[in-house]
Amino acid sequence: MMEKMFKEMYEAGDTPWELHRPDGNLIEMVRDYAISPGAALDIGCGTGNNTIWLARHGFTATGCDVTELAIKQAMTKAAEAQVACTFLRLDFLNEEVPGGVPFAFLFDRGCFHSFDSAEERRRFAEKSASLLRKDGLWLSLVGNRDEIRDTPGPPQCSALDIISAVESFFEIQLLKSNHFDTNHASAHRNWVCLMKKRTR
Numbered sequence: 567m568m569e570k571m572f573k574e575m576y577e578a579g580d581t582p583w584e585l586h587r588p589d590g591n592l593i594e595m596v597r598d599y600a601i602s603p604g605a606a607l608d609i610g611c612g613t614g615n616n617t618i619w620l621a622r623h624g625f626t627a628t629g630c631d632v633t634e635l636a637i638k639q640a641m642t643k644a645a646e647a648q649v650a651c652t653f654l655r656l657d658f659l660n661e662e663v664p665g666g667v668p669f670a671f672l673f674d675r676g677c678f679h680s681f682d683s684a685e686e687r688r689r690f691a692e693k694s695a696s697l698l699r700k701d702g703l704w705l706s707l708v709g710n711r712d713e714i715r716d717t718p719g720p721p722q723c724s725a726l727d728i729i730s731a732v733e734s735f736f737e738i739q740l741l742k743s744n745h746f747d748t749n750h751a752s753a754h755r756n757w758v759c760l761m762k763k764r765t766r
């Protein structure tokens with residue numbers, strides 16, 4: 567059902583999250599936490615803005631998305647920018663990520679929070695941990711339930727929603743309230759959550 571919703575949104579050009587550039591939260595976190603370039607996966611990469619930024623900054627970057635049209639647009643953007651990255655159309659929760667190489671860094675902007683149920687978010691976290699090498703990191707940008715709104719916006723999670731989903735698989739390095747990057751006048755609140763794969 568969610569797959570159909572995203573397909574229709576991309577087909578209609580109704581993609582309010584689209585920045586046409588990387589999210590500043592990613593840039594700042596990679597800089598401030600000295601996240602070393604390595605194999606990276608952008609989960610729910612959309613049209614590839616963040617994947618392309620990672621590739622330009624030394625990461626061996628792969629983007630995956632369930633929506634075919636998003637992946638096509640991502641491939642076109644990367645080709646036009648002459649940036650080497652890999653894009654895969656797949657359902658992150660229910661399909662294998664091919665390659666077999668463990669990732670050093672996972673990133674998602676607005677994919678984890680798309681899942682409504684605690685069970686799906688926990689499976690998302692478990693799958694993420696399974697794809698990471700020892701000490702691998704996951705940076706997730708998640709809609710923040712503490713934002714009070716009277717207009718529509720991204721899905722919202724509480725801090726507890728995030729912690730309950732990830733705690734068994736990740737050590738939380740940082741969980742801070744911030745804002746999604748935007749090209750509009752006002753930005754929606756988010757959680758910036760940096761996690762390290764648990765060793766035990």
Ligand SMILES: C[S@@+](CC[C@H](N)C(=O)[O-])C[C@H]1O[C@@H](n2cnc3c(N)ncnc32)[C@H](O)[C@@H]1O
Binds near residue numbers: 568572611633
């Ligand atoms: C809010 S959009 C964000 C897109 C992109 N990360 C960005 O910041 O521009 C969420 C994306 O997650 C993708 N998505 C949703 N469910 C997914 C799944 N099960 N597997 C892979 N991608 C998924 C959607 O197709 C959509 O492109």
